[in-house]
Amino acid sequence: MDDSGDSGRPQPGAGGTAPGTDPDNGKPKRPAEPGGGLLMGRPFGVPVYVAPSWFVVAALITWVFGGQLDRVLPELGGARYLVALFFAIAFYASVLVHELAHTVAALRYKLPVRRIQLQFFGGVSEIEKETETPGREFVLAFVGPLLSLILGGVFYGAMQLVEPGTVPGVLLAGLMISNLIVAAFNLLPGLPLDGGRMLRAVVWKITGKPMSGTIAAAWVGRGLAVTVLVGLPLLTHTGALGGTAQDIGGVETVMDALLAAILAGIIWTGAGNSLRVARLREHLPDLRARTLTRRAVPVESATPLSEALRRANEAGARALVVVDGQGNPKGVVREAAIVGVPEHRRPWVAVSGLAQDLTDGMKVPAELAGEALLDRLKATPATEYLVVEETGEIYGVLSTADVERAFVKAMARPGA
Numbered sequence: 001m002d003d004s005g006d007s008g009r010p011q012p013g014a015g016g017t018a019p020g021t022d023p024d025n026g027k028p029k030r031p032a033e034p035g036g037g038l039l040m041g042r043p044f045g046v047p048v049y050v051a052p053s054w055f056v057v058a059a060l061i062t063w064v065f066g067g068q069l070d071r072v073l074p075e076l077g078g079a080r081y082l083v084a085l086f087f088a089i090a091f092y093a094s095v096l097v098h099e100l101a102h103t104v105a106a107l108r109y110k111l112p113v114r115r116i117q118l119q120f121f122g123g124v125s126e127i128e129k130e131t132e133t134p135g136r137e138f139v140l141a142f143v144g145p146l147l148s149l150i151l152g153g154v155f156y157g158a159m160q161l162v163e164p165g166t167v168p169g170v171l172l173a174g175l176m177i178s179n180l181i182v183a184a185f186n187l188l189p190g191l192p193l194d195g196g197r198m199l200r201a202v203v204w205k206i207t208g209k210p211m212s213g214t215i216a217a218a219w220v221g222r223g224l225a226v227t228v229l230v231g232l233p234l235l236t237h238t239g240a241l242g243g244t245a246q247d248i249g250g251v252e253t254v255m256d257a258l259l260a261a262i263l264a265g266i267i268w269t270g271a272g273n274s275l276r277v278a279r280l281r282e283h284l285p286d287l288r289a290r291t292l293t294r295r296a297v298p299v300e301s302a303t304p305l306s307e308a309l310r311r312a313n314e315a316g317a318r319a320l321v322v323v324d325g326q327g328n329p330k331g332v333v334r335e336a337a338i339v340g341v342p343e344h345r346r347p348w349v350a351v352s353g354l355a356q357d358l359t360d361g362m363k364v365p366a367e368l369a370g371e372a373l374l375d376r377l378k379a380t381p382a383t384e385y386l387v388v389e390e391t392g393e394i395y396g397v398l399s400t401a402d403v404e405r406a407f408v409k410a411m412a413r414p415g416a
Helices: 054-073 074-108 134-159 168-185 194-207 209-238 251-281 305-315 334-338 343-348 370-379 400-411
Strands: 036-042 048-050 113-119 124-126 298-299 319-323 329-333 356-359 363-367 384-388 392-399
Touching: 054 074, 054 113, 054 168, 074 113, 074 124, 074 134, 074 168, 124 168, 134 168, 134 194, 194 209, 209 251, 298 305, 298 392, 305 319, 305 343, 319 392, 329 384, 363 370, 370 400, 392 400
Parallel strands: 048 113, 298 319, 363 384
Antiparallel strands: 036 048, 113 124, 319 329, 329 356, 384 392
């Protein structure tokens, strides 16, 4: 199953410590490598991981396909499980090609891809930004199923070159059918499937509102989850998918119901997550650096903390910026560091010892807002940032904790 989509946005935290900072001293940490299992490589610069759950599915596929081979090619004996394992690996290689199609399209549109992960029911391409137009959204979603259809055709063509009933013939037939199933399943018109993203793009194009497309595709996805939960066991029982009435009460019936429940749960959860991410993005424009910035007072590096706080209180400011003799900003005094200094020691502690040296990434334009603001904060993790006007003049200090609180407040509004 494919679940390519947006999942790299900074999320609000429960406390006051900024994401990407050390909770002990507030200093920025190096961004962590996006994990998710065993790293297999970096095609097009995007890390590909195999989740631990993949090994469970690979073992299950090997067992089931090995049993089918025993009926078709009984002469293989125990070697049938090696053939079945090869099929499982080849199948997931096909899934990887499906995901790489999404990745290449995203990179073509200059959308960053955090990682590709092969997992329990297929794979996921974690694309960190939303496409700018419904047309690009449609193409980005469609290329995955298209590649699966092409692979199905390639395997069908290869089947014509080998003798039916042989190991190569059975493997190619299995890969052809599995890729066609992957394509057909992903074309179902409900989020989080590719077909759901295509439906979202169509509704977005008609209404001019991406949120309307997301709502429509998410609710269709939830309806699809219910249909899978009820319909898959029913189809199998009636023989439409190879089941028989004699399966009632047997292992096959239990397995069908379990598979349907897992698939329905994944689809339902994915549809809900897609809806939440869309609503999150709807409120991103409310996050503006200018409106969230704390007023700051400039102080020289040798100024005692007690004196700096006195000046800030008189000016009604809530932040301190360390400047040189010419008034040029050199650092931002960390709020966490101030709290850590006992009041009786503040006259003897210079603000320079509590300041975070400024880097270019810690200087944020006052007009920055929405996704651009979050991208800037994510690129240079810190607890505080210096907010400046276009002229370079100091406007104030932006605390990541304030951004998080505003984010949570926006998401808690009615309808969010």
